[in-house]
Amino acid sequence: MSFRSASSTTKRPVIDDPLTLALLPPRHESPDARSRRMRAEEEAKRVSDAIDERLREEKAAAKKKNVVRLLLLGQSESGKSTTLKQFLLLADNRAFAAERNTWRLIVYFNLVRSIRVIVELLEAEIAPASEADLDYGELTPTSRDPDVMQHAQTVKELRMRLSPLLHVEQQLISLMSLSEEADSAPAVRTPPMSPPNSPSSTSSESEFFVRPNSNWKRNLSRRALRFSKPRSPKSSSISSQPADGGIDWDDKDDPGRVVVAFADDMKRLWEWKVLKRVLRRQRRRLEDEGGFFLDDVDRITSRRYIPTDDDILRARIKTVGVTEHEFTLNRPNERPVDWKIYDVGGARSQRAVWAPYFDDVNVIIFLAPISAFDEKLQEDRRVNRLEDSLTLWKELFSNPVLKEVPVVLFLNKCDILRAKIEAGIQVTKYVPSYGDRPNQFEAVMKYFKTKFDSVRKQSPVISERPVFTHFTSVIDTKTTASIIGHVGDMLIRENLKSSKLL
Secondary structure: OOOOOOOOOOOOOOOOOHHHHHHOOOOOOOHHHHHHHHHHHHHHHHHHHHHHHHHHHHHHHHHHHOEEEEEEEOOOOOOHHHHHHHHHHHHOOOOOHHHHHHHHHHHHHHHHHHHHHHHHHHHHHHOOOOHHHHHHOOOOHHHOOHHHHOOHHHHHHHHHHOHHHHHHHHHHHHHHHHHHHHOOOOOOOOOOOOOOOOHHHOOHHHOOEEOHHHOHHHHHHHHHHHHEOOOOHHHOOHHHOOOOOOEOOOOOOOHHHHHHHOHHHHHHHHHOHHHHHHHHHOOOOHHHOOOOOHHHHHHHOOOOOOOOHHHHHHOOOEEOOEEEEEEEEOOOOOOOEEEEEEEEOOOHHHHHHOHHHOOOOOEEEEEEEHHHHHOEOOOOOOOEHHHHHHHHHHHHHOOHHHOOOOEEEEEEOHHHHHHHHHOOOOHHHHOHHHOOOOOOHHHHHHHHHHHHHHHHHOOOOOOOOOEEEEEOOOOOHHHHHHHHHHHHHHHHHHHHHHOOOO
């Protein structure tokens, strides 16, 4: 663009650039003409903006069509949270990289909680039977083991000796509770030590829990940084995180220091023959419960312990409420798929909140822990857990809102089921309808699948929805990733069928 001298009768510059010239108002434009021109330009802008908005809406709608809305259902301790973690790992194999310090505290919490449970079980064994025990027919005065009673003084000494370790549980609860309070969402605190044989000593009502919308993990992570070495801003990315998580191993306030100091005591307690006898008598298998790490004491109490992905999958913190996660799954040679997963609390008191999440879901994964055939609900000791899963399964297929939604059934915790069968636990003792079938792993799995199939076929709501059944152990990353891939393939096929393209 160049400017040349103009005549003295006008101040308008001479412009060679036609694009610039086109933007200038016409020469000698009248006020009326200018008004008409301005209105025309405003209308043109309105039309242009409307087109842009429609394009944005179409783009958003197209993206929305690619969002898979998945609902995880099942009773408490069925494996929903672990399944969600597996999805997150499949979406990004570094999903836990920035949270290892936080999960290290959760693993410690799980470990010391197991010690508290053991101490309470031992104290319940030597204490007078309560009315609650008599109601459930578990421990009665005449059924006490005299050999165990001889160790009453040892049990009392154990409580005293392990009190610093038990204090770690309270310390970690305080950290998480402060996190909750920071977000105006108070959490339940586990009593320091419940009275022997009190209903709260074995009730889930006394278990510490967090709420998903409280951002407890983020806030706990901030507090965990108190035990970490300062990092420069340049090292804040996941890829630049130090291998040791940046933990200051010499910080005297780190709860891990106490856990490490009591490593030998925890091992001796877990290997104590008297404890094994008590656990057998009370039909309690701690190793089958969530957050169990007593078999890994040597590794977890090593001086510079950092949780593995497997540790994080096994770690447990009870959540009350609905957890929502959004992420994208990228599979080789396939179009990326956006997922939105809803994980709803499975305890009886939380099931009322499920209904609002039934609308507009594309698939339901229902988790039924078939290893729980010999267990009772924590919230109601009169109800068998397998029976409760079948009841939930029946309610799912009786709901007309969900009659067209594909369902994937995870008959979960098959690894624990196998261990119980190999330990000689008789299924027919707890499930009389099993009859005289062989007490063998394959036969038991087949029978349980038949039970769930039977309940579905008796559903009062007529439906042609597909149901896919998998025998699972969702802590097995490789197998679970394969199953999740099958779920995605199934959804693609169903979408093609509904579009009449298949």
